[in-house]
Amino acid sequence: ELVLTQSPGTLSLSPGERATLSCRASRSLASSSLAWYQQKPGQAPSLLIYGAFNRATGIPDRFSGSGSGTDFTLAISRLEPEDFAVYYCQQHGFAPHTFGQGTRLEIK
Amino acid sequence: QDQLVESGGGVVQPGRSLRLSCAASGFTFRNYGMHWVRQAPGKGLEWVALIYYDGSNEKYSDSVKGRFTISRDDSTNTLYLQMNTLRAEDTAVYYCARDRLPYYYESSGLWSWGQGTLVAVSS
Numbered sequence: 001e002l003v004l005t006q007s008p009g010t011l012s013l014s015p016g017e018r019a020t021l022s023c024r025a026s027r028s029l030a031s032s033s034l035a036w037y038q039q040k041p042g043q044a045p046s047l048l049i050y051g052a053f054n055r056a057t058g059i060p061d062r063f064s065g066s067g068s069g070t071d072f073t074l075a076i077s078r079l080e081p082e083d084f085a086v087y088y089c090q091q092h093g094f095a096p097h098t099f100g101q102g103t104r105l106e107i108k
Numbered sequence: 109q110d111q112l113v114e115s116g117g118g119v120v121q122p123g124r125s126l127r128l129s130c131a132a133s134g135f136t137f138r139n140y141g142m143h144w145v146r147q148a149p150g151k152g153l154e155w156v157a158l159i160y161y162d163g164s165n166e167k168y169s170d171s172v173k174g175r176f177t178i179s180r181d182d183s184t185n186t187l188y189l190q191m192n193t194l195r196a197e198d199t200a201v202y203y204c205a206r207d208r209l210p211y212y213y214e215s216s217g218l219w220s221w222g223q224g225t226l227v228a229v230s231s
Contacts, residue, residue: 001170035217037153044203044224045145045153050217088153092215095167097143099153 002026004089006100012108019076021103023089028069033093036065036074039102040085048087049074081107110134110220112204117225120194130187130204130222138162138182141207143218144189146200156202157189160213167214171197194229201226 003026013019023034031052037045047056049065052072062077076083084107089100116128130142144156157178158167166178177190187204201224208219 032216037218039153044221045218046221047208047217047219050208056219086152090153090155090218092217095158095214096169097155097158097167097215099145099155102152 001096002029002091002094002098004091004098004100006087006089006103008103009101010104010106012106013079014108015079015081017079019074019079019083019105021074021076021087021105023067023072023074023100025070025072025091029091029093031068031072033091034065034067034072035090035092037088037090038085039088045088076105079105110206112206112220112222114202114204114222114225117202117227119228119230121231122195122229124194125190125192126194126227128189128191128202128204128225128227130189132185132187132204132206135206136210137180137185139210141212141215142178142180142187143205143207143215144178144187145203145205145218145221146198147203147224148197148200151200154200158207158215159187161207161211165213191227194227196229199227199229 034052036049039045053065111133113131159178179188203224205218205221209216
């Protein structure tokens with residue numbers, strides 16, 4: 001099973017600051033097989049980024065994805081109050097299609 | 109606008125069975141691979157199962173393989189998850205999700221999600 005390790009576990013920042021979230025894979029995967037999801041309390045997850053760097057429909061351009069091989073990053077350039085949530089990476093290139101354990105982005 | 113509505117959750121004793129359903133609308137169901145993903149209380153997401161758009165293959169997580177079966181009925185636009193020999197560690201909210209691209213084997217990402225149904229395994 002391909003393991004995804006997200007860091008940090010919790011990130012405390014203020015609105016307007018930049019957030020950088022990491023997702024590291026236990027072995028190399030194609031960029032096309034890496035996605036990021038956002039989950040707000042009491043809600044289902046929603047797709048943010050697919051193919052490592054493509055924003056899903058309606059996602060603002062302050063969200064960006066990058067990376068390749070085993071190291072992937074989600075960046076949020078200027079945090080808005082609605083961005084404080086839990087973020088998960090997922091690989092869907094190798095079954096089982098594993099998720100990282102999540103990064104909680106909280107207001108400082 | 110995709111709509112996915114899960115049902116069938118509830119409280120069940122260990123060792124018993126339960127079948128979840130997911131009613132899909134707003135898209136051409138038969139063209140898309142479909143998934144189940146679960147989330148234990150206060151925990152992260154765990155991918156559970158995938159069924160190809162044409163029903164030709166299924167994939168499972170190691171934790172449910174041999175106990176759970178994913179299936180689909182394209183005539184009623186419904187996805188199912190048959191869960192047998194349930195354990196306490198299967199307690200979770202179960203989400204169904206649509207794959208991103210049509211006619212795609214394996215997965216291209218989880219485009220839309222239902223609101224989930226809670227399964228609690230307890231004696």
